[in-house]
Amino acid sequence: MTTLEKLTSMAGALLLFGAVMGLILYIAGRFGERRAGKPVAFLFLLPTALLVAVGLVYPALRTIYQSFFDAGGTSFVGLDNFATIFTSSDELTVLRNTVLWVVVTPFIATAVGLLYAILVDGARMEAFAKALIFLPMAISFVGASIIWKFIYAYRPDQANVKQIGVLNQIVVWLGGTPVNWLVGSPLNTLLLIVILIWIQAGFAMTILSAAIKAIPGDIVEAARLDGVTTLGMFRFVTLPSIRPAVVVVLTTIGIATLKVFDIVRTVTGGSFNTSVVAYEFYSQTFSSSNQGLGSALAVLLFVLVIPIVAYNIRQMRATEAR
Amino acid sequence: MTTFTPPPVLEKKNDPPVPPPPLSGSEVAESAAKRLSRPWATAAALIIAVLWTIPTFGLLVSSFRPEKLTKTTGWWTFFSNPTVTLDNYRAVLTTEGSSGLGKYVINSFIIVIPSVVIPLVLATLAAYAFAWVKFPGRNVLFIAVFALQIVPIQVTLLPLLKLYVKGDLVGFPAIWISHSIFALPLAIFLLHNFMREIPAELIEAARVDGAGHVKILTAVLLPLLKPAIAAFGIFQFLWVWNDLLVALVFAGGGSDVAPITKGLADLSGTRDSAWHLLSAGALVAIIVPVVVFLSLQRYFVRGLLAGGLKG
Numbered sequence: 015m016t017t018l019e020k021l022t023s024m025a026g027a028l029l030l031f032g033a034v035m036g037l038i039l040y041i042a043g044r045f046g047e048r049r050a051g052k053p054v055a056f057l058f059l060l061p062t063a064l065l066v067a068v069g070l071v072y073p074a075l076r077t078i079y080q081s082f083f084d085a086g087g088t089s090f091v092g093l094d095n096f097a098t099i100f101t102s103s104d105e106l107t108v109l110r111n112t113v114l115w116v117v118v119t120p121f122i123a124t125a126v127g128l129l130y131a132i133l134v135d136g137a138r139m140e141a142f143a144k145a146l147i148f149l150p151m152a153i154s155f156v157g158a159s160i161i162w163k164f165i166y167a168y169r170p171d172q173a174n175v176k177q178i179g180v181l182n183q184i185v186v187w188l189g190g191t192p193v194n195w196l197v198g199s200p201l202n203t204l205l206l207i208v209i210l211i212w213i214q215a216g217f218a219m220t221i222l223s224a225a226i227k228a229i230p231g232d233i234v235e236a237a238r239l240d241g242v243t244t245l246g247m248f249r250f251v252t253l254p255s256i257r258p259a260v261v262v263v264l265t266t267i268g269i270a271t272l273k274v275f276d277i278v279r280t281v282t283g284g285s286f287n288t289s290v291v292a293y294e295f296y297s298q299t300f301s302s303s304n305q306g307l308g309s310a311l312a313v314l315l316f317v318l319v320i321p322i323v324a325y326n327i328r329q330m331r332a333t334e335a336r
Numbered sequence: 337m338t339t340f341t342p343p344p345v346l347e348k349k350n351d352p353p354v355p356p357p358p359l360s361g362s363e364v365a366e367s368a369a370k371r372l373s374r375p376w377a378t379a380a381a382l383i384i385a386v387l388w389t390i391p392t393f394g395l396l397v398s399s400f401r402p403e404k405l406t407k408t409t410g411w412w413t414f415f416s417n418p419t420v421t422l423d424n425y426r427a428v429l430t431t432e433g434s435s436g437l438g439k440y441v442i443n444s445f446i447i448v449i450p451s452v453v454i455p456l457v458l459a460t461l462a463a464y465a466f467a468w469v470k471f472p473g474r475n476v477l478f479i480a481v482f483a484l485q486i487v488p489i490q491v492t493l494l495p496l497l498k499l500y501v502k503g504d505l506v507g508f509p510a511i512w513i514s515h516s517i518f519a520l521p522l523a524i525f526l527l528h529n530f531m532r533e534i535p536a537e538l539i540e541a542a543r544v545d546g547a548g549h550v551k552i553l554t555a556v557l558l559p560l561l562k563p564a565i566a567a568f569g570i571f572q573f574l575w576v577w578n579d580l581l582v583a584l585v586f587a588g589g590g591s592d593v594a595p596i597t598k599g600l601a602d603l604s605g606t607r608d609s610a611w612h613l614l615s616a617g618a619l620v621a622i623i624v625p626v627v628v629f630l631s632l633q634r635y636f637v638r639g640l641l642a643g644g645l646k647g
Binding site: 015017020021023024027028031035038039042043045050051052054055056058059061062065066068069070071072073074076077078080126129130133134137143145146147148149150151152153154155156157159160161162163164165167176177178179180183212215216217220221224272273275276279280283292295296299300305308309311312313315316319320323 | 377378380381384385388389390391392394395398406407408409410411412439442443446449450453454457458459461462464465469470471472474477481484485486487488489490491492493494495496499508509512513514516517518520521524548549550551554574577578579580581584585592593597600601604605611614615617618621622625626628629630633637640641
């Protein structure tokens with residue numbers, strides 16, 4: 015396809031979409047009166063309902079169904095795929111890594127974000143300082159992975175060979191021998207986690223900084239008059255006030271972490287024991303043609319996300335009720 | 337009644353930088369501690385800022401260094417041997433065949449525009465219906481849409497791919513539709529939150545004037561919704577531009593419809609040691625979202641806060 019053809023097809027698609035929307039608005043506009051609720055709601059929700067039913071509900075049910083079948087998707091195997099996930103040593107490594115990701119990433123990213131938000135709060139050039147930390151959020155996971163792969167780059171330790179990766183250069187400056195960082199497990203998984211922390215800390219900082227600024231001034235003033243120390247202020251005033259925001263940040267990053275795929279694929283391709291559930295799903299389904307196991311991994315992902323989201327909703331309700 | 341001393345709280349609030357002259361012992365200690373901890377706080381903030389900036393900075397420097405130097409020396413040697421070239425960018429953008437990133441960039445634009453416009457329009461209609469149209473089952477339906485955010489994209493990929501193949505829907509349309517579908521639950525949720533904040537009297541007044549739902553949505557609400565729509569538009573732009581998974585599954589193997597992330601991932605896989613190309617390529621992929629992000633940061637942050645805190 016030439017660029018012109020691509021542009022034409024895009025313009026065509028947008029025109030078609032515009033025409034459909036115009037038609038919907040035109041028909042809905044005919045119901046001018048106050049009691050037009052039902053037909054208008056129907057028209058406004060119809061396209062969304064269709065897309066969501068076909069693109070989310072049906073596939074989700076289909077995948078759950080598929081997870082009880084074998085690699086080719088033809089014969090029923092019951093819970094065998096799930097048994098494989100929890101017994102095969104390869105898959106157990108995948109589970110171990112996923113646990114490591116989900117336990118480490120949200121807490122460290124949130125801690126860094128919170129610390130930074132407190133440190134730069136009210137400082138000169140606060141906006142600029144925040145942009146520095148926030149910027150990695152705009153960088154794709156693939157881009158970020160390449161950036162960090164470069165930091166971890168390794169050159170064999172020989173005379174006349176210089177390191178081009180910062181990390182190994184620092185090791186050399188400190189008198190050590192360069193390390194092939196991405197090969198040794200579980201250190202390599204932790205190094206991959208660093209990438210996601212680098213990306214997500216800015217998100218945590220933004221939300222938490224807004225929450226800190228929303229703390230009523232008279233509470234802070236009262237605590238200050240009571241002679242509360244800086245640490246005490248954090249422990250007894252700041253932290254309790256921003257607790258709901260911290261929960262939101264932890265859970266949001268937690269969910270994003272569960273689904274992490276691009277980083278693992280770009281940096282190690284899942285080798286050297288670095289695979290995680292989201293990546294393993296992809297490689298089983300599309301590379302190893304094991305639909306059954308792939309589907310089971312996707313369902314596992316689904317099951318793991320549910321409690322986090324449920325907890326999040328409960329927290330939101332509690333906050334609203336106050 | 338002749339001498340009036342303002343209460344200390346007020347004085348502090350009005351004039352924070354100048355402490356009141358008569359200090360009690362504990363207050364003196366406190367302000368001393370503060371003065372001491374300030375440098376530490378600044379140092380810690382600086383360390384974090386440097387740690388967060390150096391990775392990208394190193395890649396930026398590398399992308400302008402000649403191939404030979406990039407492969408044999410670290411980018412920090414640039415400061416003692418500053419040689420600059422644009423060859424890497426030329427190579428990475430124009431190389432014939434599938435490794436030239438230029439056409440992937442075009443693909444990314446072709447993918448991203450409908451993938452932002454379509455869900456935004458659909459979500460605006462749906463959010464309006466949920467927020468301001470009374471119909472039976474409204475709450476149940478809204479909760480259902482909200483709950484669909486739980487479904488990880490991974491769960492939907494294989495069945496969706498089979499549907500597309502059956503319907504003979506391949507290339508860009510498959511990617512546009514997929515991104516639109518995946519965006520809808522969150523988009524509806526966010527826009528709904530914004531719409532509910534608009535005072536009901538405003539809509540009631542329009543109704544009294546005889547405006548129907550379409551008129552209210554387009555003439556009354558849409559101008560007020562601009563920041564919210566911008567916020568979600570940026571969200572979706574970044575998400576689609578930076579996506580790899582959807583592109584890998586629905587763009588097939590061909591470089592004809594694949595976005596820059598796939599081009600870059602392939603480059604990273606096949607030219608693992610070609611750091612001069614990788615660094616330039618990564619920056620080509622990064623520059624568009626970063627520019628969008630920096631110029632519209634205000635809206636983006638507002639969108640984050642609406643989604644993250646309002647609930």
